[in-house]
Amino acid sequence: MIDRACVSINNTCNLYCRYCNFRQTGVIVEEEGLTSEDIETVIKNILDYAHKSGLPKFKLGIVGTGEPFLDFDKIYTAINCAVRHDTMEIFAFYVITNGTLVDDKKLDFFYEHRKRVTLNFSLDGYEELHNYGKAAYKETLAGITLYEKCFKEKPVINCTVNRQTLIHREAVLSWFEGMGFEKINFSELIDVDDDDLRITHGEFLDFLRFVAGRGTIVFRQNRSKKKYDCRTYGQLCGVGRTNIFITKQGIYPCCRFYKKEEYRLSDFDEKLDTVEADMKRSLTPVNDGECYFNRHILKEGF
Ligand code: SF4
Ligand code: SF4
Numbered sequence: 001m002i003d004r005a006c007v008s009i010n011n012t013c014n015l016y017c018r019y020c021n022f023r024q025t026g027v028i029v030e031e032e033g034l035t036s037e038d039i040e041t042v043i044k045n046i047l048d049y050a051h052k053s054g055l056p057k058f059k060l061g062i063v064g065t066g067e068p069f070l071d072f073d074k075i076y077t078a079i080n081c082a083v084r085h086d087t088m089e090i091f092a093f094y095v096i097t098n099g100t101l102v103d104d105k106k107l108d109f110f111y112e113h114r115k116r117v118t119l120n121f122s123l124d125g126y127e128e129l130h131n132y133g134k135a136a137y138k139e140t141l142a143g144i145t146l147y148e149k150c151f152k153e154k155p156v157i158n159c160t161v162n163r164q165t166l167i168h169r170e171a172v173l174s175w176f177e178g179m180g181f182e183k184i185n186f187s188e189l190i191d192v193d194d195d196d197l198r199i200t201h202g203e204f205l206d207f208l209r210f211v212a213g214r215g216t217i218v219f220r221q222n223r224s225k226k227k228y229d230c231r232t233y234g235q236l237c238g239v240g241r242t243n244i245f246i247t248k249q250g251i252y253p254c255c256r257f258y259k260k261e262e263y264r265l266s267d268f269d270e271k272l273d274t275v276e277a278d279m280k281r282s283l284t285p286v287n288d289g290e291c292y293f294n295r296h297i298l299k300e301g302f
Helices: 036-053 068-085 104-112 127-133 137-151 163-167 169-179 201-214 272-282 292-296
Strands: 004-007 058-062 091-097 117-122 156-161 183-188 243-247 250-252
Touching (some): 068 091, 127 163, 156 163, 243 272
Parallel strands (some): 058 091
C-alpha cells in the first residue's frame, strides 16, 4: 500500500551547498515544475486512492529537488486544496525548507494550518559545521528565530549526518541541546564521494544509537518499530512497498531515481491504484536493511 509520497513542486534552489547531491548530479536545472493545477490533480488523486484503499493517513512531504519556498504559491495551493477536499484529515503534510526565505506572512499561513502541516528546517548544527557542507547558517537561523516568534516553540530540525557530524558528534549534539532543539530528524548523507563528508550506512546507524543513548533528543527514527520509508532516515526501504516520488517529469520510486527513465513509473497525474499496480509488477522490494538503489543501481548489495 502506498501511504507516503514526496512531491517536488519545483526544481530550483537559491543555495549552492557543497554536499547537495542534486547539485552534484546536475539534477537542479531550473526546468518547469508542477503548476498549481497539476498540484490540485496530485492532491485529488492521492485522496481518491486513500479513500478507495481505506487508508487512515497519508504522509505527504512537500520536499524534492529544490527549495519549496521559492514557489510558495504552490505550497499554498496544495494545503488549501487539502483543506477543501480532505474532510477526513487523511493528509499529514510536512515541508522542509533551508529557512532563508521565511517571512512573517508565510509563517502565519503555516501557523493557521499547524494541525495538518509541519514545517521543518534544514540545519546541520553550529555555524562552522553547518556551513562545512551546507550554506547560509545565519539566514537559516534568522528564519528559525522568526518561526519561534510565531509558534512560541522550536521547530523540527532536519540534520544531514556527514563525516564532520561524526567527528564532532559530542559538540554538535551539545549545541543542539543547548539551543533547545528537541525534535531532530537525522538523515544520512548519500551520493557524495568526498572523503571528508561521506559516511557508511553502518556509521550512520552507530550515530543514531549514540543519539538514542543520550536520551535528550526526540528523533524520528524509532528502531524498535518496523517502518518502511527510507533507510537514509534510519528506517527500512519503502521502494516497491510504500513510497513514491512525484515530479512534473513523472512518478519515480524515490528521489534517487529521478530522471532514471527505466525506473519512471508513470506520468505525474496517473491514478495511484494504477501506479501501485505498475510498481508491484516492476519492482521487487529489497530485504529489510537494504537500499533498493544501492543494490540495483550502485550494485553495492547493502
Ligand atoms: S538547500 Fe538543499 S536543495 Fe538547495 S543546494 Fe542546499 S542541499 Fe541542495
Ligand atoms: S532506495 Fe534507498 S534511498 Fe530510496 S527509499 Fe529505498 S532506502 Fe531510501
